[in-house]
Amino acid sequence: MKVIAFVGSARRRHTCNATARFLDNLRSMGDVETEIVFLSDYHLEICRGCKLCTDKGEELCPLQDDRDALLAKLFAADGVVFATPNYSYNVSGRMKVFLDRLAFALHRPRCFGKAFTSIVVEAIYRGREIVKYLDFVAMGLGFNVVKGSLVKSLEPLTEKVRAANEGKIDRQSRKFYETLVKKELPAPSILKLLMFRWGRTSMRLMLDASFRDFTYYEQAGWWTADYFYPVRLGPLKRAVGRMVDGAVARRIKRQNPPKPVAGG
Ligand SMILES: Cc1cc2nc3c(=O)[nH]c(=O)nc-3n(C[C@H](O)[C@H](O)[C@H](O)COP(=O)(O)O)c2cc1C
Numbered sequence: 001m002k003v004i005a006f007v008g009s010a011r012r013r014h015t016c017n018a019t020a021r022f023l024d025n026l027r028s029m030g031d032v033e034t035e036i037v038f039l040s041d042y043h044l045e046i047c048r049g050c051k052l053c054t055d056k057g058e059e060l061c062p063l064q065d066d067r068d069a070l071l072a073k074l075f076a077a078d079g080v081v082f083a084t085p086n087y088s089y090n091v092s093g094r095m096k097v098f099l100d101r102l103a104f105a106l107h108r109p110r111c112f113g114k115a116f117t118s119i120v121v122e123a124i125y126r127g128r129e130i131v132k133y134l135d136f137v138a139m140g141l142g143f144n145v146v147k148g149s150l151v152k153s154l155e156p157l158t159e160k161v162r163a164a165n166e167g168k169i170d171r172q173s174r175k176f177y178e179t180l181v182k183k184e185l186p187a188p189s190i191l192k193l194l195m196f197r198w199g200r201t202s203m204r205l206m207l208d209a210s211f212r213d214f215t216y217y218e219q220a221g222w223w224t225a226d227y228f229y230p231v232r233l234g235p236l237k238r239a240v241g242r243m244v245d246g247a248v249a250r251r252i253k254r255q256n257p258p259k260p261v262a263g264g
Helices: 014-029 067-076 093-101 127-141 159-182 190-206 212-220 235-255
Strands: 002-007 033-038 079-085 115-122 144-152
Touching: 002 014, 002 067, 014 033, 014 079, 014 115, 014 144, 014 159, 033 067, 067 093, 079 127, 079 159, 115 127, 115 159, 127 144, 144 159, 190 212, 190 235
Parallel strands: 002 033, 002 079, 079 115, 115 144
Antiparallel strands: none
């Protein structure tokens, strides 16, 4: 199995070290191949917001850079880590550029059954929100998310902080390994189910075949599916799903909003 960590710091310091420890742990647990990808080693342009990727297809992105090489690694991996320092209470700029460039896959998720986790490194505070953010993005991509960890790096590092950091990474790597090998397609939470039903019913009624999202959902059989993948829903979730589909359809019929235009 292959696990790739995308690192959003250009320095080989705390973010790199925490990530390396995490990957070392995985390799010691089983047959896992690992790779660290430093985003700073790749040429990634900033998204211009033309929406060609989301509306018409990611292959139409006008930016000529290393995006496709990074995406090929991301989508081929069995497990993925996003590791970033806290910069001004957010992910690093490099990491954000990377996330924007794969935003089309939030419209058209594809990472089902694969494991994800995040590592955020900070000197002082507010990294917890960044962990939540990265984990939420990964959920949108379809991953099985193992809650990320927050590592402290204010120097000089005391022995106590170093041990706490290492303990967090070690626990996280054990949980991640379990998720990685299971390759589960779990029943969705109510929130995930709601997001799927709301999104697919809106797309079915609002878009047409000129949108890549529409053809992607159609080809995946998602117009009539219970969820992104075959799953047994209990009576409560089945009822919630039907309710959301119905509520979205009624709202669109009532409000009759203008249809979006691809590329608009
Ligand atoms: C531009 C910049 C902004 C930063 N902003 C924050 C911040 O908002 N909160 C925080 O706790 N640490 C902040 N830091 C500290 C870094 O998160 C910390 O030094 C971290 O260890 C950097 O990762 P690295 O060691 O992998 O380079 C900032 C550092 C830089 C360079």
